[in-house]
Amino acid sequence: MTRISRITIVRQRRAAAATELAVCLPLLVALCLVSVDLGRFAQAYIAVGNSARVAAERGATRAYLATTAATWEAEVRAAAEAEMTAEEGFDPTLVVIEIDVENDDHNLPRGTVRVTYPLRLVMDWPGIPRDIPLTRQVSIRRFR
Template identity: 35%
Template sequence: MLSNQTAKTNRFVDAKNGVGREGTAATELAIMLPVLLTFLLGCVDYGRVTYWAISVSNANATGCFYGATHRLSSLNSDAWEEKIQLLIAEELSENHGFEPDNLSSEIETELDANEILLVTVRTSYAFRTIVNWPGLPHEVALSESVTFRQFR
C-alpha cells in the first residue's frame, strides 16, 4: 500500500515502474529549442524580405508617378531624372537599415502609338538577410518596374 501511495503523491515518478522523469522536459526543450529558433529567424527574414519588396515597389511607383505628372523637355531632362531618383531614395530612406549604395534606378522614356510619352522606371535594391542560410543567397536582389503614361 505504501508504494502505491508514493506513486500517486510524487508527480515525477512513473506509476507503472517507479522510474523518475525529472529531466524529460529539459531534454525535450534542449532538442527542440534550436529547431524553434531556426524557424523563428526564418520567419523574421522572410517577413523582412517581403516588407522590403513592398517598399521598393512603392518607392518605384512614387518616382514613376512624379515622372508622369511633370513634363519632360530637353531643357529639364537631367533635373527631371535626378528628382525621380531622389524621390525613390527618400521613400526608401524611411526604412530602418536602408543603404543607399545598394539602390539603383533606371529611367526610360518612349512615345506610344498616340504620341504620348511613356515613363518607365526600374528600381533594384540589394537586400541582405539577417542570417546567412546554407543553400540560400545572403543577398536578395529586389527589383520592380513600373510604366506610366505622362498626363497631359
C-alpha cells in the same frame, strides 16, 4: 513488483523535460530566424515597390521635353531616393535606380523606373542565396 519512489518519478520527469527542450529549442530558434528574414524580405519588397511607384508617378506628372530631360530625371531619381530614405533600416547608397523614357503608340513619353535594392538575409539558409537583389519596375505614361 518493485515500488518506484517518488524521487525517481520526479527525476524521470525532469529528464524528459530536458530532452524535449533539447529537441524543440533549435527548431524554435530556427522558426524565429525564418520569421525575421521573411518579415525583412516583405518590408524591403514593399519599400522597393513603393519607391518605384512614387518615382514613376512623379515622372508622369512632370513635363518631359528634350530640354527638360535632365531636370525631369533628377526629380524622378530624388523621389525614389526620398521614398527609400523614409524607411528605416535601408541604406540609400545601395539603392540602384534606372530610368528609361520612350514614346508610346500615342507619341506620349512613357517613363519606366526600375529600383533595385540588395537584401542581405540574417542567416545562410540552404538553397537560398544570402544576398537577394529585390527589383521592382513601374512604367507610367505621362498624363499631365
